[in-house]
Amino acid sequence: MHYIECFGCGDVDGGLHMTSTVGEEHLVRSRFEVTRAHQGAPGLAHGGLLACAFDEALGSAAGNLLRRPAVTGKLETDFLRPVPVGSTLYIVTKLDGVAGRKIYVSANGRLDAEDGPLAVRARALFVEVTFEHFTSHGSADALEKFSQTAGRSREDWDINP
Numbered sequence: 151m152h153y154i155e156c157f158g159c160g161d162v163d164g165g166l167h168m169t170s171t172v173g174e175e176h177l178v179r180s181r182f183e184v185t186r187a188h189q190g191a192p193g194l195a196h197g198g199l200l201a202c203a204f205d206e207a208l209g210s211a212a213g214n215l216l217r218r219p220a221v222t223g224k225l226e227t228d229f230l231r232p233v234p235v236g237s238t239l240y241i242v243t244k245l246d247g248v249a250g251r252k253i254y255v256s257a258n259g260r261l262d263a264e265d266g267p268l269a270v271r272a273r274a275l276f277v278e279v280t281f282e283h284f285t286s287h288g289s290a291d292a293l294e295k296f297s298q299t300a301g302r303s304r305e306d307w308d309i310n311p
């Protein structure tokens with residue numbers, strides 16, 4: 151699901167501005183362009199923001215492949231190489247399994263190319279929720295907010311292009 155005020159995939163100042171697409175073999179491909187706004191150490195991406203980028207990529211996979219609302223229950227990241235400002239992380243996510251409401255996904259992030267060096271690995275458990283999760287814990291008008299995609303039709307609001 152796509153929400154325009156989402157820090158990961160929305161049109162938010164200072165956000166990650168990530169896009170994800172479902173490709174061959176049901177793999178979801180996401181890109182994260184690392185800018186100075188994402189720094190931890192000078193010239194290097196902050197680990198917490200990298201975890202955020204993977205939360206977005208993994209969540210996009212869980213949501214787009216299964217078309218069910220789900221939230222992150224658990225997220226693990228392995229930081230294997232430094233990720234410099236100016237680089238692009240090519241993230242490929244796969245669905246590992248579903249058990250009841252539990253959705254298991256994992257992802258690899260490679261530097262600057264689909265076949266670049268592996269920089270970050272992550273896996274997560276998403277838990278399927280009802281829309282009431284968002285209306286009762288977040289905004290009462292969450293459903294309407296999810297549907298607000300500037301310039302897009304109602305039919306495709308649940309896809310992050």
Ligand SMILES: CCCCCCCC(=O)SCCNC(=O)CCNC(=O)[C@H](O)C(C)(C)COP(=O)(O)OP(=O)(O)OC[C@H]1O[C@@H](n2cnc3c(N)ncnc32)[C@H](O)[C@@H]1OP(=O)(O)O
Nearest residue numbers: 151205206209219220221222223224250251252275277279
């Ligand atoms: C729609 C677009 C949204 C996209 C957002 C992008 C991703 C996000 O950033 S989501 C925001 C961060 N995440 C959250 O805020 C979630 C906060 N947590 C919660 O709301 C709840 O703990 C929630 C919904 C995950 C689970 O609660 P609840 O619905 O009561 O289910 P619960 O029965 O506890 O758990 C369901 C199953 O998941 C398992 N589970 C839940 N959390 C974990 C965990 N951290 N580790 C391992 N297993 C877990 C439970 O053990 C249970 O397993 P089983 O079915 O085998 O017994």
